[in-house]
Amino acid sequence: MMRMCLTGLAFGMGVLTIFASPPLYRTFCQATSYDGTVTRRERVEEKIARHDSNQTVTSREIVVQFNADISDGMPWKFLPTQREVRVKPGESALAFYTVENQSSTPITGVSTYNVTPMKVLTTEEYSILYNRIYFNKIQCFCFEEQRLLPGEKIDMPVFFYIDPEIEDDPKMNGINNIILSYTFFKDKVSEE
Secondary structure, three states: OOOHHHHHHHHHHHHHHHHOOHHHHHHHHHHHHHHHHOOOEEEEEEEHHHHOOOOOOOOOOOOEEEEOOOOOOOOEEEEEEOOOOEEEEOEEEEEEEEEEEEOOEEEEEEEOOOOOOOOOOOHHHHHHHHHHOOOEEEEEOOOEEEEEEEOEEEEEEEEEOOHHHHHHHHHHOOOOOOEEEEEEOOOHHHHH
C-alpha cells in the first residue's frame, strides 16, 4: 500500500513539474499540440525553401489578427503594435508586440501563445490539420523569460509563415482569418 502511495505521489509530482516548468511545458505543448501550440514535422526553413524553389505563392489573402493578454496581477502593459496583417499563403510576415513594466520593481515574465481559426473546426481537426501544418512561427518571444526594469518598454518581434498547402485542404476553405494570441505570466520561479 505504501509503495502505491509513493508511486502515485511521484507520478503526480512529475505531472505538476511538466506544467510548472516553462521549458518542459513548451516541449510538452509542441509534442502534443496541447493548448493550440504549433508543432513541426518539417523544419520551417525547409518548408519555406521547398515552396520558394517551386515559387508557391497563392492569390488568397489571410488576415492574421493579434491579441495580447496579461495574467491577473501582472503590472505590465502589453499590446500588439498592429492589430492585423494581411499575408498570402507562401509568404512570411513580421509583426511586433510592445510590453511595458508599469511597476516600480523589476519583473520577469514568460508568455505562452495559441493560434485560433475564426471558423472553428472540431478540436481534433484543428489540432491535426490546421495547427500542425499551416501556421509556422519562425521567431517569437514565447516561452522566453523577459525581464523588464521599472518603467522599461520594449518591442518584441513575431516572424511567421503560412504554408501555401492550406489551399489544397478542402477543410480549410473559408478560413481567411487567424488569431495569434499571447498571454504574459509573472515568472514566480525567477523572482524568488
